[in-house]
Amino acid sequence: MIVGVGCGSRDNAERAYGPAVAADAGLHPVRIHAPASLTGLRGSVRDPNGQPTEVPCATCHAGRTFPLPSSPAELGGPHAGMRFRHGTNVCASCHDPASAERLRLADGRVIPVSDAMALCSQCHGPQARDYAHGAHGGMSGHWDLRRGGRVRNHCVDCHDPHDPAFPSFVPMPPPLDAPRRAPAGRGQTGAH
């Protein structure tokens, strides 16, 4: 068995993995990414850098309420053409009929659209639990919060609330030297 040379003193180890792994141990923060779709619509106007501008929901909705449609086909204005495929849900399963800027939980409590994760979690307990333990939803940054922070994706980064099935992808090309179930041999390409 080989023991690493000079890999830090015991003190260091204690500091890195001491008994208190609790949140109070001066850990770096875990932040949840805030997708722009929760607070605004992507406009057709571009900013001076060529990036599409974001029009906040409030620009059109502050103090104004439209009737919540009963089917997506009835929805017009800037939201026309919205696709909806999310189980047996109806618009009012999630939206507060009194305000386009609010969502409504099953118990009647209303929350801002930006808190959408609480909404998803109430119907998708297993995924919400897995997410809380890093086993759903992915992350970037540090596994060791003592050394740096972490950023988590939001449910709606990956799932459109109206059409949540994960999209299909065109895969990256395979490595060229590793054909499997093809004649063995170096330099053989696995791609067709």
Place this chain on the structure above:
Amino acid sequence: MLGATLGAAAFARAMAPLAELTESTSVAEFMQKHYRELSRDEMHKVLRRLEGETERRYGREVTIRDVRPTPGVQFAYALNLSVCIGCRQCAEACHQENNHDRATHNSYIRVLEMENGSNDMERGRTDYDHAVPAPGKFYMPVQCQQCENPPCTKVCPVEATWQEPDGIVVVDYNWCIGCRYCEAACPYHARRFNWERPVVPADEINPDQAYLSNRIRPQGVVEKCTFCLHRTREGRLPACLEACPTGARVFGNVLDPDSDIRWVLENKRVFVLKEELGTQPRFFYFFDV
């Protein structure tokens, strides 16, 4: 013991058909002591020399560090097969992070396309070329399983590959003689051989490098996944995990009872590949049930 192997290793190296002794091996490189015998000072010199060589050959200034394991850390990795869609973004991220040869599009990760219900990795295909996920299939990325009981290290005639205290199996590329016994011994096909000196354009080189991981490998040596030790030993997540668009990968320190990886191992029905071989991988797979 190591002293005794020095002569044998040097001899074997001299005999290795692919070693670049004629072209470029300097006396300093030839005489370099085994990684585990180097003092801090000597290591410092080796790293500066390798940085200089990389800059001369590849036209890019890089930093090569000797990142050591942290006491109290044992790494493990888990992958959620219910969520993976086979997009190969992990393999691509590995390709870039680890300075792999561009022409062969090499990566330490192979993604196997498997029939639903099958669990024989030998029947997985790596050459699929259609939108994913395809109906009736699931996808299984395979990389070094960092076995607790690694068959690969045992067959190395010169001790150029070994398991570190945090569980990562590494190769000293300057010590490897290129015999490829380890590659043959690995039941997961996780080791790769550098037939050529890797070609990577200067502006695509990842300059953040470590001696035992992603520094550009010499020709004629074996290489493998190191769980991105240049990142993970500093608390960061592996490149393949960050690149995964589906969030299928979970990584961390199994000795930390509050870690995500511990939660997965305790709460999901995890399995390992080719368990019957007794290799005891620290790479786990699971399905959501």
